[in-house]
Amino acid sequence: MRKHDRFDFQEKIEQIKEDFGFDFVGVALVQSAERRFELRWTYAIGNRSERYRRIVLQSGKGIAGHVFKSGKPFLVDNTEKVLGSRDLFNYPIIDVEGLKSFGAIPLYQSNRVQGVLLVGYRSVGELSAEAFAQFRRVIETQIGPYTSGERIES
Amino acid sequence: MIRVSDAQLNDLLLKLFENSAEAIFFFDRHGKVIALNHAAELILDAEVLDRMAAGDKEAICLTCKGYTSEQEMQTCMSCYMKNPQQDISSFQVYLDTKGKGVIPYTASYQTIDVENGIRVFMLRDLTKQFKTQEMLNQKMMMKNVIKAQEDERKRISRELHDGVAQEMLSSLVELRVLKYMNVDQEVLQKVQQTEGTLMRLLDDIRHLSVELRPAALDDLGLEAAFRTHFKWIEKNYGLVVHFTSELESKRFEGEVETVVYRICQEAVFNALKYADVDEVNVRLFEENEALQLHVADQGAGFDLNIVQPKGTGLGLYGMRERAELAEGQLTIASAPGKGTRIQLEIPLRKGGALVEDHNRG
Numbered sequence: 001m002r003k004h005d006r007f008d009f010q011e012k013i014e015q016i017k018e019d020f021g022f023d024f025v026g027v028a029l030v031q032s033a034e035r036r037f038e039l040r041w042t043y044a045i046g047n048r049s050e051r052y053r054r055i056v057l058q059s060g061k062g063i064a065g066h067v068f069k070s071g072k073p074f075l076v077d078n079t080e081k082v083l084g085s086r087d088l089f090n091y092p093i094i095d096v097e098g099l100k101s102f103g104a105i106p107l108y109q110s111n112r113v114q115g116v117l118l119v120g121y122r123s124v125g126e127l128s129a130e131a132f133a134q135f136r137r138v139i140e141t142q143i144g145p146y147t148s149g150e151r152i153e154s
Numbered sequence: 155m156i157r158v159s160d161a162q163l164n165d166l167l168l169k170l171f172e173n174s175a176e177a178i179f180f181f182d183r184h185g186k187v188i189a190l191n192h193a194a195e196l197i198l199d200a201e202v203l204d205r206m207a208a209g210d211k212e213a214i215c216l217t218c219k220g221y222t223s224e225q226e227m228q229t230c231m232s233c234y235m236k237n238p239q240q241d242i243s244s245f246q247v248y249l250d251t252k253g254k255g256v257i258p259y260t261a262s263y264q265t266i267d268v269e270n271g272i273r274v275f276m277l278r279d280l281t282k283q284f285k286t287q288e289m290l291n292q293k294m295m296m297k298n299v300i301k302a303q304e305d306e307r308k309r310i311s312r313e314l315h316d317g318v319a320q321e322m323l324s325s326l327v328e329l330r331v332l333k334y335m336n337v338d339q340e341v342l343q344k345v346q347q348t349e350g351t352l353m354r355l356l357d358d359i360r361h362l363s364v365e366l367r368p369a370a371l372d373d374l375g376l377e378a379a380f381r382t383h384f385k386w387i388e389k390n391y392g393l394v395v396h397f398t399s400e401l402e403s404k405r406f407e408g409e410v411e412t413v414v415y416r417i418c419q420e421a422v423f424n425a426l427k428y429a430d431v432d433e434v435n436v437r438l439f440e441e442n443e444a445l446q447l448h449v450a451d452q453g454a455g456f457d458l459n460i461v462q463p464k465g466t467g468l469g470l471y472g473m474r475e476r477a478e479l480a481e482g483q484l485t486i487a488s489a490p491g492k493g494t495r496i497q498l499e500i501p502l503r504k505g506g507a508l509v510e511d512h513n514r515g
Contacts, residue, residue, distance in 0.1 A: 033346070033350075054388050
């Protein structure tokens with residue numbers, strides 16, 4: 001059994017949603033070896049569709065894939081303006097959940113990105129750069145077995 | 155040979171001259187117009203007609219924009235008029251006509267009375283034939299472009315699948331061997347992480363290969379290719395495709411399979427992009443000696459008559475183009491809020507169901 005299975009992620013994201021008033025919070029995690037190390041949305045709250053459960057993320061594709069690959073946080077304050085409405089289908093979670101402003105941060109374990117935390121609103125501009133920075137400062141601590149920033153030591 | 159009296163023949167020739175859609179001019183030895191018919195009058199400007207009537211030898215040059223030689227599309231070099239010894243039975247000439255601009259004619263210029271040097275100049279409008287030719291060329295071109303694209307995709311797809319992915323797999327196997335060697339925990343963990351990265355990379359390459367052109371389409375046929383594709387759609391976009399096939403793994407001509415696959419792919423993508431649905435129904439079956447494909451969703455739908463399409467509007471056009479390539483019929487039924495239903499029907503050549511040309515090219 002892996003470490004994060006013991007940690008109650010669902011409770012944690014519910015709390016995050018509550019604290020910041022997000023419309024949607026989701027966590028994508030690298031699955032175990034038996035599941036071919038796939039990157040999947042494992043926990044979500046505020047979702048309006050079950051589609052996220054079926055999606056296997058590809059590294060470098062979509063928002064979470066991009067964060068997963070680059071290891072850097074990603075903020076979009078206006079979905080249509082930044083991603084364009086024509087190519088939105090390439091960002092299934094954003095599209096399906098109708099997120100208009102959102103941010104994603106990498107989750108590190110032993111200096112490697114092992115997951116992505118996505119938070120967002122269904123209205124444009126609600127997650128501003130300041131709000132996202134504020135959120136990251138508060139969340140900077142440990143999230144279960146993961147850290148939200150790269151650790152230099154270890 | 156059928157014999158008619160000279161009077162009858164005269165009558166027929168006169169009628170031909172008066173009623174023919176071809177423009178007919180009679181020129182004398184000096185290049186003066188001695189007669190022209192109604193069809194000829196219709197294509198000429200009043201000014202040209204006046205000058206012809208006045209006996210101006212150069213009048214025809216006002217309207218003639220040159221003929222097609224081996225060197226040039228429109229030229230006046232060694233003009234057909236200036237070369238009385240030569241009979242040219244058929245050539246192409248461009249005339250500046252009244253109301254229609256410069257259009258091509260097929261022309262003949264021949265001596266009909268050697269003694270008096272009378273020659274006849276006949277013109278037949280080529281615009282229609284040109285349009286037909288152009289359409290044909292365009293279709294052939296489209297067909298070739300699509301074929302070239304498919305072939306190139308097939309080549310790269312195979313290269314990725316048989317070359318790059320294979321190499322990747324063997325290095326993955328080599329890496330796994332490390333796990334059974336005497337290495338310490340830290341190294342083991344690192345190896346495991348690298349294994350994960352490599353596996354995801356391998357998956358990416360395989361996706362890329364299948365996305366370009368599924369090998370399954372050539373090797374196993376439509377059903378297998380569709381099942382793989384729909385599984386991929388579900389994994390990538392979370393859209394569920396309910397696929398029913400009543401073909402029992404039957405194979406069709408390579409071109410037909412490609413057309414059906416690409417059209418279905420586009421139709422499902424459209425549903426994914428615009429219909430705002432979580433599921434799509436696809437049915438593949440044979441009926442009335444034709445291969446039938448139905449793609450239906452219960453989503454947003456759209457107004458078929460709308461001028462400004464959501465998206466580029468090229469998708470539906472491309473689907474129709476592809477359908478035409480296989481002499482298929484594409485029907486699109488949709489209305490706002492009523493979902494969308496796309497039906498493709500491709501007639502099958504009798505007895506030609508099993509064709510072994512899937513790996514050509």
